[in-house]
Amino acid sequence: MTSIDTATRHDSTSGLSETCRSGLEHLLSACADTKLLLGYHYGEWTFGTPEIEAAVASCSLSQAELGHVRLLHAVLKRHYDADPDALMSDREAGAFANVAFLDRDIAHWADFVAMNLVVDLAVTRVLDSLRGSSFKPIHMSVEKMLDEERYHAHHGFGWFRALARRNDETRTAIEASLNRALASVIEWFGPADDAEDRALIEAGIRRTSGADTLSALIDDLSGPARELGVTLKADRDRRFDGWDPATRRCTPGAPDEQILYHLRGSKNAVFKVK
């Protein structure tokens, strides 16, 4: 872990190198896009949960994620001249930088728990790496988001234990879902030697590199997995040929058009207040 030099603080992106500036934009956009899709899927799962408490929790998690999207979009608007409406509505699907696990409908409860535990926690780990950042505009937002994310993690770990302990069928299902989510998250973190990531560390914007942040996430998951007899497969040696820092993917991909149609409110665009 790198300690951040508090002497050099940035109120805006003007003092940052071009690599650092684009790296920060890509990182914040990737967090916002993943949270947007998390918010959508949590919202969808207000119905269909195994128990009523989980339905209420899912709805609450959705509200929190959408609130975080607004915070991140506000930073992107102020410092990158991004239009939040355009980020939501006018982008090509292929421009989204979300974790690919969220591209399709979340098929069943084991996938939901994997999304909650692995994907949500991955973004939280990235936000944690921005704590005490030399880029001042994200200070307050990061602390607020991390405070709320504690309960998302409790929900994910609680359900992980419940499914892993219930019976062989549920343990097998959660193991498969966790490993698919983890593979997707590993791609999203990208290669260890990414130039933008290095620039963010050197400028004190991130406390820990992407690779170290991913290691911390895997550590978070490994202890409970071992205790529960669940095998985690984290392929850290995979290749990242063609990895694009703007979309955080090795090959082109995008959220499902139907999901974006609902998420953007396209059906009701005529009622939008200008």
Next chain:
Amino acid sequence: MTEGRIYEVFARKSHQEELRHVGSLNATDDELAKAYAWTMYDEENWIEMCTVPRTAIIPVTDHGTLPLWGN
């Protein structure tokens, strides 16, 4: 429904207030109970919230019956 147990939830809005009972919930373990308590009873800006398994509560009166002298 998963196998769970009942938890009681207590909270207060300021240090001057006593903790008061705000509701109950079902959860399979303490960690899930924390998440459920926070998401189900979020109607106020609580400064403190805690939850306890109902089985940990020691009954003082016979549960569900009025004492002979009434109350």
